[in-house]
Amino acid sequence: MPTVKEGTLSRRAVLKRGAATAALGALILGRPGPYIADAQAATPTLRLLMWQPYAIKETIAAFEDKFKAKFAPTFFDGNSEAFNKLKVGGTRDFDMVMADGFWPRLYFRQGLTKGLDYGKIPNMSGVFADFHPDKFVLLADEEGKNNVAAPNCWGGYGITINSSMIAKEDVGSIDLLLNSKYTGHFSTNSRFEENIALMGILAATKLGTKDGPRPDGKPFNPYQLTDDELAETKRLLIEQKKLLLTRYQDYDALDRLMRAKSVWAAPEFAESYRKLTVLRKDGKIDFDVEHVLKPKEGGLGWVDTWMVSADADSERTELAHAWINLFLEKENYVRVVRSTGYGGVVDVRSLMTEDEIALYFQNRSAEASQLHMFDQPSSPEKWERIWSDVEAS
Amino acid sequence: MTSVGDRAEGWRRLAMSVLLGLLYVFLYAPILFVIYASFSEDIVWPFPPSFTTDAYAELFDNSLYSDALKNSLIIGLGSGILSTLFATAGVIGVLRFPSRRRALILIAFLAPLFVAELLIGISSLAFNARLLGLPGNLFSAIAANAVEGTAFAFLIVLAQLVRYDWQMDDAAMVFGASPLRCFWEVTLPAIWPSLFGAFLISFILAFNNLEISFYNLGAIPTLPSVAWGSLRFGLGPELFALAALTNGLVFAVFALMYVLMRTGIVKFGYRGV
Amino acid sequence: MTRIPPLLLLAGPGVLFILVTLLLPLLAIFMFSFWRTESYELYPDWNLDNYRVLFTEAAYRTFLLRSLIGALVTSLLCLLYAWPVAYFIARHGGRYRLLLVLLLAAPFFTGVILRIAALQGIFGPGGLINMALGIFGLPPIAALMYTPLAATIGHVYLFVPFMVTAIYLSLVNFNFDLLETAKINGAGPWRAFIEVTWPLNWIGTAIGLALVFIPCLASAVTPRFLGGPSATSFGMSLGQQFGETGTWALGSAMGVVLFAFSLLVLAVMGFTVNLKRSGFTGMGAR
């Protein structure tokens, strides 16, 4: 019996000592939190709200190893979802967040993120000139004073086509997606923003308002549509809906649908296009694929970026810069484009084959500036209504 | 001895067992598909089969999934325990101490069944985030999940406990058992299978809950939220591997239960011959 | 010494918990439904616009109607399928009853997204079934995926275990000897079922119906994945208001409408349940 008692006593003593150490640690670090968080206080954690494909295992491992930090990602789907999450849940939850198009400026304007110090990202030197803030202005705030984001990959919402099924003369225009010859063989993604914006370009073209003077005095932006254009967009979307097989929710589904030859044309971020191209080369599919990055009416584009949350403390801000820098390092970056299948913003041609250079748009960085960048809808309420009407039709 | 009635009864019984079998096939086909795909080189196009265990290697290589699994387990266990405790206490209260307020208590406990998960998730988010200014965390996720879990647990425990003879507790008390001791010695041994069932159901509901947890978790990944986040880009084979492992474990537990029941070592509350 | 009534002591914490974590949030939603959202911001200017929009705009009515029909069809299918299955387990499951029921719950260990993805892998174009049909030179069945039918199959898949479990829990408390009495008094098996088994298990069945109907009415994920372009449901739209478009006020109003329909279901159920005719013995301790 006495042995048992001794045992409990000593265990309790150990627990006590541990708790004391932890409390002391918390005190030194100035963290008032419960001392159970001891282990986490010792290893700084970088908490990211990000797109899943960029969580590349090797880069993360290198980061965690080099900076003795923990990489803690949360994934999201669309820009507005992440924006809502930060706006509602607060910036305390995250140290870094990703966005594209015009969104980084909005985050900054709303005080959700803070400016980046490019001086701490020496690997920006490897980035194509087209993706520096002086040329790609959306990386800086409106006044051009602060760099609000760092680029990470780019692409469009171009149309991937099964060339064996779609006639050559039908390719090249957004109109293809309304061609009733191919009824039941289209698919678009399920997000309201891309659907409305892409069809908005076509609507403005048809109405002839695209290149005329705009109400806001700025050049045409498919996210700033007039009510007439929105009405036409809605009409087109309703017309298009009858032709759709489904709206794909995930790339697995789109891949499968294209491989099964159920879907012949679909606007997408060129992910499926790249996968199918590789499969074609390996002889695993029996049809050719092509990708129209910029239809003749105009196309949507995006540059994914990294931002630092306004609430990140100095330690985590340092870590965030270190992460961006490591991510843009050429050896790591090759892995990024290969695993994501997106266009690369870092010049890694020296590490690639000719095929890869073409596949990952390494020679086409200039085209990015010709695309309409993703933006916040001028009125989420109006867009919501249009989308509901389309979905209900 | 077989009369016409017996034969008809036999046919009905056979038909019902076939329906049950088909239901299991229907329910488990996607599970088997997940397991099959987890061993497949290309989960998008797993035919013709070509096998690999890469997904499993990746799974153990990536801390994201273990974090998500851990968080899912925490939410499942937390919500399961909380739900079972609330529900058991509630059922005992309602059954043992008749009162005019009983109907109100019943309604309160079963109310969550009439509120869709989506609504629970969204309203908790709206309340916590917009009104209280609280960021999502494990506790809010556990609480929001436990609401639904409590209702389910209440239903399960209630269904079993209506048959319990509370005089048994009177007997124990007269012979010197305090209420707690009485619960432990007499009530619990009789009702544990239903408590276990209630815990299991509320655990499972919370463990894999997407719609409630999604809106209440802020930065904390769980299995369903990882699945959701990676959806746009295609579900990682690791998720298939993880699901396959989970199911392997579940099947193993069931196989063990079957053996125990078969040999009659444990009856799990079954009182027949 | 003031004694806390034991009923309060036992049931109090649970009731309080549910009040705080269910009722307060619902009240919050109710409040927001009278507010206004603009560009992802909520403004507390009290108005009925959201409800006006919901009741005048055809789109939301369509979503609601789709969801209602979907939920009704699914509930009915589940009901028809679940009864014989639950009956078999309760009556003939013997010592394996618990195991047979747990087997219904086990698929829930796999997340809903994964299972729905797997359903696509089985029923979709290029999926298992159509692939098999192709091997035999048969044309693929298009209706299996990306149609309202596919969403219904998905719903039945997800919710039939709830219905079976609810009916099963009712049947294990049912005295099957009563059937013998009915038969001795001249009722055939079907007659006995309709006169005795069904009414005495109606509460369990009603609970099962609610357990299927309500989540089905609010379902967002399943129609989104399986239903094709014209299956947008009320729940999908509702989720979108909170997730993507950030129109919280309208979303809250949709939530209130959804809740109102749940209450309606409860009311209808309450109306059909006659405790005295349901063999309800009052659950008394004595």
Next chain:
Amino acid sequence: MTRADDRPASLSLQSVSKHFGPVRAVDGIDLAIGQDEFFSLLGPSGSGKTTMLRIIAGLERPTTGRVLVRGQDVTTMPPYRRRIGMVFQNFLLFPHKTVAENIVFPLRMQNVARAERDERLLWAMKLLRLDGLAERYPNELSGGQQQRVSLARGLISRPALLLLDEPLANLDRELRAEMEVEIRRYQKELNIPFVYVTHNQEEALTMSDRIAVMRNGVFEQIGPRNDVYRKPATAFVAAFVGQSNQLTARAEMVGPDSLTLTWRGHRLHLPHPGGIKAGDDVRFFIKYEDIEVTPERTAPGNHVGGHLRDIIFKGQTANYIVSLADGSEIIASASSRDQKVTIGEAVSVTWPASAGMCFKT
């Protein structure tokens, strides 16, 4: 012989009432039970006897009044501190515990050391003749065995008091008769006061030293079993205890010890219990066994004539049903061995003037 410990033993209830809303289940009961008493609470269902038992056990708290066990006020004490034993109607053996585990349960709850527990278990198993059943589970026992286990569990801790709530109600007739005798034997051997609740007058009469007859929450009568049987205090007791012909008439002549009345044309003499005046309506009871049915009038006393309609054979005894001229019936009970009358015969019904109990209505 094992004796209960020597503390001043008794149970007393002091103006105990229990109200359930407007219903007075127990209404101002006073009672004292001695150390060596076998006390029965007899009454029809709903009379409040079970509620009283539950109050004594502590399972119900009285609305007013006090409960004392061995002089100690236990009114607010929860059941598990009262150290009372109890035997339940449907035995209430714990189905997941073996016979031995069931029996030693009270000792475990009182933290009695293992050695003593085992010793007492042996004692109880022997006393109740349960040898060889220690490892069985309750559902493997016969009704009688379950009853014995239930008794053993009630007695093992040698409680200050043993409460028995219709313990024989679920046993068949033969077993019941056997147990009646045994239970009384245990009470006498162990010298523990028993409070026995039953609606069965035979049980109460067989076993008890004293009986309280209960109705509507109050005692109609409390006293030694002979008194309750022979000298019922109220018409209710007279009707409830024993088997009697219940008749009504108007008193005509009232003397100090006897009264005379005319019942359906027959002039009858009955003992006068006091308090009845000439002209009062009375109910009177004649016990079956006090009546004699013979072919011709043989004995003095009250007499009516009629036809023997039927004989109900009861085994040792038989009930003779006699139809009178006006269609009413009188029942008599006598040994079934030598029947002097046959069915359909004209018979004479007689009973002594000292028999019969008369109450003012």
